[in-house]
Amino acid sequence: MQAFNNGIRAPFKIFYGHDPNKLHRWRIKLDCGSVEECLTYGEPPNKCPMRDTLTGVPLPLGQRLCKSHAAGPAPYRTIDDWLERSEVIFPPDPVEPKYDLAPGIWQLMRKDYERTVAYWTVKLSCSHQTKVVTDLGWRPGDEPRTTAERQREMLEENEADRLLNPEPDVEEQMIRDHLRRMLNDGWPSPSPEAQCSTCSYARWIVGYQSLDWLVPRPKPPNPRPPKRELLTNRLNKLEADAAELRRELEQLP
Numbered sequence: 001m002q003a004f005n006n007g008i009r010a011p012f013k014i015f016y017g018h019d020p021n022k023l024h025r026w027r028i029k030l031d032c033g034s035v036e037e038c039l040t041y042g043e044p045p046n047k048c049p050m051r052d053t054l055t056g057v058p059l060p061l062g063q064r065l066c067k068s069h070a071a072g073p074a075p076y077r078t079i080d081d082w083l084e085r086s087e088v089i090f091p092p093d094p095v096e097p098k099y100d101l102a103p104g105i106w107q108l109m110r111k112d113y114e115r116t117v118a119y120w121t122v123k124l125s126c127s128h129q130t131k132v133v134t135d136l137g138w139r140p141g142d143e144p145r146t147t148a149e150r151q152r153e154m155l156e157e158n159e160a161d162r163l164l165n166p167e168p169d170v171e172e173q174m175i176r177d178h179l180r181r182m183l184n185d186g187w188p189s190p191s192p193e194a195q196c197s198t199c200s201y202a203r204w205i206v207g208y209q210s211l212d213w214l215v216p217r218p219k220p221p222n223p224r225p226p227k228r229e230l231l232t233n234r235l236n237k238l239e240a241d242a243a244e245l246r247r248e249l250e251q252l253p
């Protein structure tokens, strides 16, 4: 039995809480090209609900988390639905920029005072969920607030950043596209879109192949031969016995 690095033996790690006799093995292909094995309770992998291990929220049927590829940048998705609201107290932002933001952008976004905000669970256009923050008084259906002054500042910052880095990588380009949409809309608050970390590692199943039950099932006993075959065998034996008896009779004096 092979042990993992953390000392947990493989069967316990994989099957804890599951009955191995009910698990079926599948080979699946994901749209990123990865080929992996997975276990279900017999249903095809694209009908087996999976959870996003980060958010705990079920993934759309047919999606799985790819174990082979590192997560890419989290794309921006439109917010389709505002689901749950709670209130959270945030301490003042640090002076040093967070989230790898440029110091100029951080200075514009930074709040140097403690504040209470609304913390929303939202459903995105990709069907995944994430959390976003809004002003306390904002409710779904309210017009987003826009600030002409802030828009102008962000526009200048965005332009300066574009000039400083004329060849952005994929992630940088994605952020710029988001900023451009925000600027075109007057820098609305709350933003109509949010980054989806689940999209950066969830992949669609594009093919699957049944392997076997994890614990192979006993083969069914050979089926009984058909009745005609049984009767023919019996008749052949009786005829052979009869021929033998006739030979013995002929040999009697």
Ligand SMILES: [Zn+2]
Pocket (backbone or CB within 6 Å): 030, 032, 033, 034, 066, 067, 068, 069, 203
């Ligand atoms: Zn992959």
Ligand SMILES: [Zn+2]
Pocket (backbone or CB within 6 Å): 077, 124, 126, 127, 128, 196, 197, 198, 199
């Ligand atoms: Zn998503």
